[in-house]
Amino acid sequence: MRRIGMLTSGGDCQSLNATMRGVAKALYKMYDDVEIVGFEDGYKGLMYADYRIMKPSEFSGILTRGGTILGTSRQPFKLMKTPDENGLDKVAAMKHTYYKLKLECLVVIGGNGSQKTANLLREEGLNIVSLPKTIDNDLWGSELTFGFHSAVDVATNAIDCIHTTAASHGRVFIVEIMGHKVGWLTLYAGIAGGADIILIPEIPYDIDVVVEAIKGRVRSGKNFTILAVAEGAISREDAALTKKELKEKKKNGPAYPSVAYALGAQIQEKTGQEIRVTVPGHMQRGGEPCPFDRVISTRLGAAAAQMIKNEEYGYMVALNDSQITKVPLEEIAGKLKTVDPNSDIIKEAKSVGISFGDE
Ligand code: F6P
Numbered sequence: 322m323r324r325i326g327m328l329t330s331g332g333d334c335q336s337l338n339a340t341m342r343g344v345a346k347a348l349y350k351m352y353d354d355v356e357i358v359g360f361e362d363g364y365k366g367l368m369y370a371d372y373r374i375m376k377p378s379e380f381s382g383i384l385t386r387g388g389t390i391l392g393t394s395r396q397p398f399k400l401m402k403t404p405d406e407n408g409l410d411k412v413a414a415m416k417h418t419y420y421k422l423k424l425e426c427l428v429v430i431g432g433n434g435s436q437k438t439a440n441l442l443r444e445e446g447l448n449i450v451s452l453p454k455t456i457d458n459d460l461w462g463s464e465l466t467f468g469f470h471s472a473v474d475v476a477t478n479a480i481d482c483i484h485t486t487a488a489s490h491g492r493v494f495i496v497e498i499m500g501h502k503v504g505w506l507t508l509y510a511g512i513a514g515g516a517d518i519i520l521i522p523e524i525p526y527d528i529d530v531v532v533e534a535i536k537g538r539v540r541s542g543k544n545f546t547i548l549a550v551a552e553g554a555i556s557r558e559d560a561a562l563t564k565k566e567l568k569e570k571k572k573n574g575p576a577y578p579s580v581a582y583a584l585g586a587q588i589q590e591k592t593g594q595e596i597r598v599t600v601p602g603h604m605q606r607g608g609e610p611c612p613f614d615r616v617i618s619t620r621l622g623a624a625a626a627q628m629i630k631n632e633e634y635g636y637m638v639a640l641n642d643s644q645i646t647k648v649p650l651e652e653i654a655g656k657l658k659t660v661d662p663n664s665d666i667i668k669e670a671k672s673v674g675i676s677f678g679d680e
Pocket residue numbers: 332395432455456457499500501552606
């Protein structure tokens with residue numbers, strides 16, 4: 322009997338179940354004697370030996386189901402070496418569970434932080450195969466992550482809905498899209514939804530440029546403007562500050578629930594136009610995976626199973642140029658895949674008149 326552990330870690334997304342199904346179905350087809358051990362709520366389940374032996378039937382009928390049948394939780398990488406409130410050594414506890422269950426390999430399905438912990442466990446000698454999950458699409462080493470395109474669909478739909486009401490009322494609308502550190506989701510949903518202004522963390526904006534873009538639309542007879550703004554969008558002024566200075570500035574300034582509201586107040590003051598803010602929030606991680614994500618989840622899952630069969634451990638399965646590839650965990654841990662401000666997609670978006678608030 323061979324035993325493979327599996328966990329989903331960090332923020333959820335639409336295609337986690339489809340991915341686990343891909344891994345499991347391929348493993349069950351390869352081996353008659355495989356048992357999948359599912360850990361509850363990500364690394365927490367591995368730490369506290371909270372697991373169940375999965376039945377093959379649990380992986381059926383879940384291709385289209387959002388969320389994760391195993392549950393997930395955030396276990397920050399920076400706290401992995403800090404004992405828990407009862408003094409438990411988390412890394413030692415995870416290793417203990419792994420060896421106690423006689424696992425052949427642990428399949429980790431997660432985003433950036435989870436990949437760092439996966440790499441730490443690899444360094445500790447565990448056999449790891451990981452898969453790239455996140456609506457943020459910010460994992461270094463994979464051109465695409467599953468969850469991203471499903472979230473683009475939801476965020477685009479939010480902008481589409483805002484379009485009609487913005488046009489009816491002649492208002493300026495800000496749609497705040499998820500992504501604190503990177504702007505992939507805002508960029509794609511912004512382009513797909515026909516946003517007039519897209520603000521992402523990688524391109525700090527100048528508020529006067531943003532205001533001028535709105536005024537320019539008014540001058541050309543357009544009575545509404547839609548801004549797609551990433552959670553982590555930042556002004557040039559703030560981007561020039563140190564983390565500490567920025568924290569201080571925010572503490573002493575007016576308290577806004579999020580960047581969209583702060584920006585909205587500034588735009589209202591400078592243009593006199595009526596502003597509305599919409600935050601689709603966690604809706605962007607919910608619902609069914611889109612067909613594209615179902616396909617890549619199935620492919621990545623099947624490839625992960627093949628890697629287990631080949632005993633190729635210590636890698637994240639990735640998707641690059643539409644091909645399945647594998648990237649060593651030590652190469653990806655701690656790196657972010659950000660939007661290049663000089664990339665073609667930004668140039669193309671600018672060439673059709675989208676403002677990024679920078680020029
Ligand atoms: O990493 C995925 C993500 O959805 C980000 O886009 C977002 O900023 C964050 O998670 C929200 O985290 P939480 O679900 O913990 O509020």
